[in-house]
Amino acid sequence: MTVSPRIPTLDDVANAAGVSTATVSRCLNEKQKVSPKTLAKVMKAVESLGYTPNFNARAMAAKQSHTIGAIIPTMENAIFARGLQAFQEKLLEQGYNLLVSSSAYQPKLEAQQIRELVARGADGLLLIGYERDEAVYEYLARRGIPTVLAWASIPNSDHASVGFDNRAAMRLLADRVIEMGHRQIAVISGIVEGNDRAAERLAGIQDSWQAHGFDLDALPVIQTPYEIEHGASAFERLVQADVKPTVIMCGNDVLAAGVISKARDLGFIVPNDISVTGFDDIELAKHVFPALTTVHVPHRQMGRVAAESLIDLIEDRTKKVSHQLDVSIEMRASLQRI
Amino acid sequence: MTVSPRIPTLDDVANAAGVSTATVSRCLNEKQKVSPKTLAKVMKAVESLGYTPNFNARAMAAKQSHTIGAIIPTMENAIFARGLQAFQEKLLEQGYNLLVSSSAYQPKLEAQQIRELVARGADGLLLIGYERDEAVYEYLARRGIPTVLAWASIPNSDHASVGFDNRAAMRLLADRVIEMGHRQIAVISGIVEGNDRAAERLAGIQDSWQAHGFDLDALPVIQTPYEIEHGASAFERLVQADVKPTVIMCGNDVLAAGVISKARDLGFIVPNDISVTGFDDIELAKHVFPALTTVHVPHRQMGRVAAESLIDLIEDRTKKVSHQLDVSIEMRASLQRI
C-alpha cells in the first residue's frame, strides 16, 4: 500500500532552507529583493523537495490568479480552436494562464460557466459574441471582471470587443453573388437563436437581397446546426423546391462542405449546375473540390488581439475599446457567373 | 467612476441572515443538517447578496476541488474535441468540472501544464497517450494524483488507460490493403517523435508489410504534421518517386483529405489511379470524394469511459485498469482492389 503522500509546502521549504516563509515567497515572486546567497539556498531546497506553489492559496492571498477564462460555444469547430490557440500563446507570453470551457451553444450553461470561472478567481474573461442575458453583463460588472467579447464587434456598446462585422462581411459576399447574375439564392444558415454571429450573417444576405430590390419571401432559408452532415441534408431539401436555386450560400464552410459533397452524390456539377459559398475560410475550404468561395476571417489575429486587449483591461492600462478586424472575400471555383 | 465592487463572502451572508458562517456553509453543502427555517433564511440572504462561494478557499479548506484536468496535444483536431466533449458531459453529470489545456504536442509544455493543474488542486488528470518522461509519472505518483491515459491502451503497465491498440488497428487495415493486391504502398505518417499514437500506427503498417514478406526498405515513409496542407505536399513528393505507389496509407484522415485533394489537382483519379486510406473516421471522411477508407475509432465512447474510470479512481472505488475499446475498418470508395 502506498503511503499517503505529503505534499511539500512553503513551510517545508523554509525549514529545509533555514529561512522564513516570507523569504521563500520572495525568492519565488520577487527575486530582486533577496540576496543571491539565500536565493541559491532556497532554490536548492525547492528543487530537492519538488515544491510547487499551491495555486489556490496563492490566488487567495494575492487576490489575483493570473488566470483568465474563456468560454467557447464548442470545441468541435476548428475556428475557435485556432483563435484560442493564438489567444493562449499570447497569454502565456504575458504570464497568464488560460482556462477553457465549452458551453455547447447553451446560454444557461454559459452563464453557469461564467460564475464558475469567476468563482475560481479568473482575472478576466473571454466570451464569444455579444448576445446574452443582460443579467450576465450586470453580474460581470458588479464583480468588476474585465471581459472581452470576440468573434463579433459592437462599436456602439460599452463592451470591449475584438472581431469583425459578420453582417457586413456576408453582405459583401452576397453582393458579389448577385452581381454575378444569381437570382435564385438559397441559404443554409446556422441556428440563429442564441447565436448572434449566425444571425448577423443571415441578415447580411437579406440586406443585400433587399437592397437589390428582391423580396425576402423569395429567399429560401434553412437553419441547421453547423455540421457537415446537416449541410448535406439541408441541400437535399433545398433542391427539391419548385424553383431551383442557382447558388447555395452557407453560414459557414462546414455546411458548405456538406453541400458540395451531397451535390456530387446527387449528380450536380459544382459550380456549373449550382454554385456554393461558405464563411470562415477554414483549411478545408481550399481543399474541397471545387475550392470554396468564402469569407476569410483572421482567427489567429483575433485571438492575439483579444489577449492583448484583455490584459490591458486587467492591468488597467486602457478603457474598453472595440477592435474591428478586416475580412476579405476569397473567390474560388465553387462560385461561378451565371 | 465605478466603486471598487465588494464581493460578498460567507461572512456577509452570515451577518445578513443572523447566523454563523458554519451554518451558512452547511446550508450550501449539507442541507439536511440544518432546520428548514434557517435554511430558508440563509438562502434568501444568499440570493439577495448574489453570493457565490469562492472556489479557491473552498478547495483549500476541503482539500479537494471536484475539478479534473485534461491536457490534449492540440485543440485543432476535432477528434480530441469530440472525445473531450463526451468526457466533460460525463464529468458534469457526476458533479465534477473540467479544466482543459493544450500542450501543442510539446512534451515540456505538457509537463508544465501537469504541474499547473496539480497546483490548482485538480483531483485527477486525463492525459493523451503514454509516451512521456518517467519523471512525470513519478511526480504524479508522489502527489498521488489519479491519472487516466486515453487514446492508447497499455495492457502491460501499471497505468490506468482507456483506448485502443493503434498498432493492431493499423496493421489490420494494412493487411486488407495488401490482400487487395497492393504491392507499392507509400506511407504518410504523423510526426512519430513524442507521439506514440503516430508511432504505433506506422509500426502497424510495417508489421503487416514484413509479415507479408516484404522489405522495409521498399516502404517509403514521409513524416509530417497532421495538417491537410502537409498531406497534400507529402503526396506530391511521393508520386515523384521512381516506383509509383498504388496506394497511400495516411496516419490520419486529415492527411488523407490533403492527399485526395492534391491527387485531383495533379490529375490522378482516386481510386482508379491510386488508392488512399486514413485513420480516425472523422465526419469529413464520409464526405470527401471518393469517400475515405479508414479506421473507425469510438471517440465519444472513449471520453465517457475515461471519465468513469477517472472518477472511480478518485473516489477510490477501483484499482487501475486498462480499457481496450474496439475499432473497425470502414471500407469506402477510396481504396480499390488492384
Added chain:
DNA sequence: TTGTAGGCGTTATCAA
C-alpha cells in the same frame, strides 16, 4: 536583507 504575524474565504471539529 530578513523575519513576524495577520489575513484571504472556506470547511470541519468540537462543544454547547
Added chain:
DNA sequence: TTGATAACGCCTACAA
C-alpha cells in the same frame, strides 16, 4: 440544530 475556532497554504505590510 447551531456556533466558536482552528486549520488550509500563501502573500504582504510592518518591524527588525
